[in-house]
Amino acid sequence: MAGEDIRQLFVCTRLWKIIMHYAKPLAKLVGEFEKLPGIGPKSAQRLAFHILRISEDEAKALADAVLNVKLYIKLCPVCYNYTDQDCCEICSDAKRDRSLVCVVSEPRDVVAMEKTNEFRGLFHVLGGVISPMDGVGPDMLKIRELLARVGDGEITEVLLATNPTIEGDTTAMYIARTLKERGFEGRISRIAHGMPVGSDMDYADQATLIQALQWRRDI
Amino acid sequence: MAGEDIRQLFVCTRLWKIIMHYAKPLAKLVGEFEKLPGIGPKSAQRLAFHILRISEDEAKALADAVLNVKLYIKLCPVCYNYTDQDCCEICSDAKRDRSLVCVVSEPRDVVAMEKTNEFRGLFHVLGGVISPMDGVGPDMLKIRELLARVGDGEITEVLLATNPTIEGDTTAMYIARTLKERGFEGRISRIAHGMPVGSDMDYADQATLIQALQWRRDI
Secondary structure, eight states: OOHHHHHHHHHHHHHHHHHHHSOHHHHHHHHHHHTSTTOOHHHHHHHHHHHHHSOHHHHHHHHHHHHHHHHHOEEOTTTOOEESSSSOTTTTOTTSOTTEEEEESSHHHHHHHHHTTOOOSEEEEOSSOOBGGGTBOGGGTTHHHHHHHHHTSOOOEEEEOOOSSHHHHHHHHHHHHHHHHTTOOSEEEEOOOSOOTTOOGGGSOHHHHHHHHHTOOOO | OOHHHHHHHHHHHHHHHHHHHSOHHHHHHHHHHHTSTTOOHHHHHHHHHHHHHSOHHHHHHHHHHHHHHHHHOEEOTTTOOEESSSSOTTTTOTTSOTTEEEEESSHHHHHHHHHTTOOOSEEEEOSSOOBGGGTBOGGGTTHHHHHHHHHTSOOOEEEEOOOSSHHHHHHHHHHHHHHHHTTOOSEEEEOOOSOOTTOOGGGSOHHHHHHHHHTOOOO
C-alpha cells in the first residue's frame, strides 16, 4: 500500500471513530478543533463540549470572530504586519520614530516587541526566515520590499530582530550584507543574544552561554 | 473598590492591552479563543495567527461547525445524551441490550464508555453529580427521569458509572438507595474502583490503594 493510501485509510479510520461515538455535528466540530495547532483529540472534545454548554450568542461571537479575521485582516502594504486598515496603526502613527525600522520574521514578533513599550520605531515583517531545508529563499520573503523602504532615505538604522536561531541569524546576516552592498550607510544592528533575565547560569544551554560571553559588555 | 469593580477594571485593562497590540478583528478573535477552557493568552494568539494562515474555506468550516452544534445538537429525550436525531443512535439501536442501563454524569462519559467497545447496553446521562458545595441537588439531575425509565420494567440492571470521586460516589449511593426504595428488584452495580491498568503501586495514591484492597477479588 502506498504511503498516501495508508494515510488516507488512517484519516478515514480516525474520522470514522470520531463519528461513531458522537452525533454528526459534534463529530464535525471535534474534527475541526483537532486541526488547530496544539489541540489534541482530548482537548478538541473538551472544547466541543464547552461550545455545547455556552449560549448561542457566545458561540456566534466565536464563529463571527473567526470569519471576521479572514474578511477584514490583510497585510499592511508598508510593513507587512496584519492590519484591518489601509495602512497599519504603527506605520500611520505620527509619533513613531520613522528613522528606525525593526525587521522581524512574523507578525507575532511585532506583538512581542510592542508589549515591551520600549521600541518607538517602525517595523518590517519578512513573513518567514531563509531556510534552505524548507525551500524558503530570500526571494520568498519581503526583503526586496525592505530594500525599497530603506532606499527612500528616511531610515537611518535597521535593527535586525529575527530569532536567535540558525535560520534567524542567517537571515539577519543576509539582509545586513545586502544592505551594505546596496550602499546603505546607516546603522545595521542586531538584537542582543545572551542570558534571559531571571534565568539560571547552571541551567543555560551551552550555545546561549557562548553567545552571552561573546556579547559581553563593560559595565 | 468593590470586588466586581476591580474585576471590571482588570478585564478592561486586559482587553485594552490586547487591542493595543493587534488589529481589532484579530484582538477580538484572540479574546474569543481566550474564553475557551484550557486556552491561555499565548495559545489564543497562536490559534488566531493560525486562522490567519489557513484558507477562507477552512476558517468557514470551523465557524460553521461551531454554529451547527448549537443549531442541531439537542438532548436525547430518553437518555439525555447529545444527539442530532429525535432519539439518539444508541437508544434507537435495535442491537443494544435494553435490559442494562449505564448511568453516567456527563455526555463525555458516554463517549469514553463507547470507546471501550465492551458495553452493549443503554445509557442514562444525569447532567452532573450531586454536589452541595456547588448547590447541585438530586432534583437538578435527570434522576426522576431515570426512575421513570426503570419503572417501565424492561431494565434488569442499573450500572452506576459516575466518577470515583466523593460527589460521584454520593450520587451513585443516592440513586441506588432511591431505586431500592421504589422497589426496583433488578441488579444495581457500580463500576470497579482500583488500580488503573499499567500504573505503578509505588505511585498510586492512598485512596486508590485502599479502594483496590477493598474491591479485591479471588483469582
